[in-house]
Amino acid sequence: MKDIVIDEAKKHNLKVVLVASYAHYSTKIHPAHVETIYVDSAKEAADYRIMQLLQKDDILITQDYGLASLALGKKAKVLHHKGFEYDNDNIANLLESRYISAK
Template structure:
């Protein structure tokens, strides 16, 4: 198992790196060059930089990910592709994407996009809370513990 992070806007990278390296699971952060950092990463953590174009990180993650890998993303499209490839896919707010919930999430995203295109205002995502972070930590540890 490898852990892939759609890392540009992921607020739980610290948890993933800490718990992933503790469990000796390789962590791969995929991020755009616009987020370049010289920061030293712990052993077992790799950063892959991609162009800043829309979906560049998603395409790279899908090229690298294999059945049984873990992907962390807030992107429903990437989540859908990851599920189809046999990966476990988590959202940073602490829920797991499944074949049962992904269609509803994609449909809601589509309807919101159509409403915005039609000039309507839609609500953005709720703010990320410390409760969300703790919920993610618990789910993440549960998922990677199954791998040990």
């Protein structure tokens, strides 16, 4: 998925920011329009950093419903890696499903 995003972003002259924990450190060299930010391995550290960086109208790709919900609150466009878009109409049901599954 990352490679597809990086290739498509280049076509549209968009910057890509990848946020990952040091546990997922990579020596892979990315093109100039890609920035990688590493955070510690604490639970939710990557999510906190993403939320610090995220601005209105940014595009976030995540499978994390909680992070998606927070990003929608910042008026970002939020996509699931399988292709569907999170929005204010579907996020409540997704979060409720996650909660019921966790119970």
